[in-house]
Amino acid sequence: MNAKVHNDSHLSDIGRIDIEGLSIEFKSPDGGIVHALAKTDLVIEAGSFVSLIGPSGCGKSTLLNAVAGFVQAATGSIKLDGIEVNGINPDVGVVFQQYALFPWFSALGNVEFALKRFSLSKAERRDRAMAALKEVELEGRENMFPGQLSGGMRQRVALARTFVSEPKVYLMDEPFGALDAQTRIVMHDILLRVWEAHKATVLFVTHDVDEALILSDKAHIMSSGPGRIIETIEIDTERPRRVDAIDQDFITNRNRIIGLLRKPSE
Amino acid sequence: MFYHKRLIEFGQLTLSICGIIAVWWIVAGSGAISQDLFPTPALVFWAAVELYQDGVLISDLKVSMTRAGIGFSIGATLGILIGLLTARVSIISIALEPLLTLLRPIPAIALVPIAIVWFGIGEGSKYFVISYTVFLAVWLNTHSGAKQVAGTYIKASRSLGASRFREFFEVIIPASAPHIVVGLRLGAALAFLSLVAAELSGASAGIGFRLQDARQYIRTDRMFVGLIELGLLGAALDMVFVSISNRLVHWENA
Structure with missing residues (x-):
């Protein structure tokens, strides 16, 4: 931009x-x-x-x-x-040292969690979460669970989860x-x-x-x-x-x- | 590769069972113990065929499975609900924890007489005894699981703007799920234990009743049929449970 x-x-x-x-x-x-x-x-x-x-x-x-x-x-x-x-x-968004990702949600699910407080349509929520994951170069990994990701990737999901709701x-x-x-x-x-x-x-x-x-x-x-x-x-x-x-x-x-x-x- | 491992496991299991039957056969057939007291595998097999032909093998199985199933469902539902509440709502915890701690050491068998007085010798008393046992196991595990939910999950959830309602359903429950699943597995095993306890007194059908009935005629072969049924059922149920729970809390073994 x-x-x-x-x-x-x-x-x-x-x-x-x-x-x-x-x-x-x-x-x-x-x-x-x-x-x-x-x-x-x-x-x-x-x-x-x-x-x-x-x-x-x-x-x-x-x-x-x-x-x-x-x-x-x-x-x-x-x-x-x-x-x-x-x-x-x-x-105020927080990125924790121990990631604090929810292991029961996929990468996408974790990022979407942060968007649920807004009244977005399901498609819109998904699109915004996907865009955030793309920004941290995790395209194509959205359906993986935290346990399947490396430490760096986990922290990128955590970062995306934080900035996606624009704190x-x-x-x-x-x-x-x-x-x-x-x-x-x-x-x-x-x-x-x-x-x-x-x-x-x-x-x-x-x-x-x-x-x-x-x-x-x-x-x-x-x-x-x-x-x-x-x-x-x-x-x-x-x-x-x-x-x-x-x-x-x-x-x-x-x-x-x-x-x-x-x-x-x- | 995976298939190969399964095949080896299956082979080992078959070998082990054959070994056990062989030893059993040798001991029972040696004449050292009367076959009326310790029947050979063949006698037990024919007793099972006889029970099957009488129609009671299948009907007992159905009756017992229904009792265990209904008792388990009631106990498990209550155990999960109350466990989540006692762990996360302090008023309920203060009110109920002492009571539940007192109830915990009471074995299911000790409840049979009172259950009969309260609910009669019909199905009610069986459901009561089974669901009580299941409830305690499920409650205890759910409670400790929901109590130990990591503080960072809660902090993360709240700073991501989740309501308490969403925190409960999307964070507390999944975070406790591995413990709940352990409780359910234990509860399923206990359902069988208490089922037999309930059926040994005052039942007219079911595996436990059949064991008691066989005792009257000193039919050890029929008793062995009942015992083997319980063993097989319990093992099968446990296997089903493990495979379902591995899928349900997939992140635990990732």
Whole structure:
């Protein structure tokens, strides 16, 4: 459709997330309170691709789960385009690390599941689901069940299931963590293509620095005890980016992030 | 390749059965035990022919299968429904779980006297005993299956905008299906156990009744016919169940 989108031109006006004074606590099994996320302010611009990087326990998944509406905030608020997020909301799509595809539905059935909340005719629903599968290069696999697909293909179905209903935001919790390096590169290309075509905001959790640098406009580096954002890095590298053609900026950012992650917390 | 494997399996089964019959024949024919107490395969075969000619072999089979079938259907339906409810609706769970936990250890046989008082010696008491046994097995498995539905499925379903109604039918039920199927298979086996328990007292037809009837005349050959019938029926039923359930929850063995 449009010419290739570069740099900031993908920023749109829907899908802005405003996080103000958000903190999250859990009860630990022994009755104490765990501060999973200390008071955090964060603005995620509409249409941007933002990564959260950090060691386990730094609250990156907790922050993502809060935006998804899976966990309650102890203090503060999360707003999506000015409207407070209260619980699970289909405007916010989630791609899970463990795929969370329904094994009893075919690839097509899984994608159609996301469309059933709209009053579409059966044919229309099917057509839209087929188009989504085509977008993630799974044409001809629509009748296969998740158990018959490889890890990369499963995650592509999960991605299609998420974007097919055009949510404003995609939340992705280490979605490619279980995939091998080559498959991951393919997935990155597919994800960026989908993101550019659908103009959504992406909040992406990872502990892979290169992945964050290839994908995002901005990376928030997090630390644990309590979980918090310690640094934000703007990634200005021109798109399209390639892992096999990295420039000096990339290396500088990479060194800086790894340096931050190395620093002992406390 | 697949066909070949089937053929080998069939060969092994045939060999095994022939072996068992041969050993049985040698032991029973050796004269060490009276053939009135432990009949040879030939005597059992002729007893079966005799029962067939009397017309009771087939009619007993029909009566027993009907009882087991009706009892199973009632028990399985209730077990699935109540199991889903006790697992997913907390009020119902609080109300019913303690009762069901207390009922669980009571064996079917112990229910026969009360069933006869409540429902008479007719079909009602048989249906009651069988469906009760089936119900418990199916309930227990459905309950634990529906309780363990992975949290990510629920989260995924809700963030994809599914209503609670759709979540129940398109997520909870299929996610519990592998457990439900195990419960049904167990329930089918238990239906046979409790069928015999119910028929041993106060029936005028059926495999269990025929066993009891044969005891009066010390017809061990006829008893063996009944026992073999139960074994064959149970095994056949189980095979049918396994093949249906493999198709029903195909994603489990993908």
